[in-house]
Amino acid sequence: MPTFLVPGQDLSAALPPESLARLGRIKLAVDPDGLFRSNRQLPS
16 A cells, blocks of 8 residues: 555555556656646556
């Protein structure tokens, strides 16, 4: 769960690769300029 990640860990420690890929596609479609950000960025 992303809420329980410790400093230095990214979302790949909390979510499976398929979910990260899907989130990445959604982020690219909805926010291609990277306007919206969070403390936990999607890994590239």
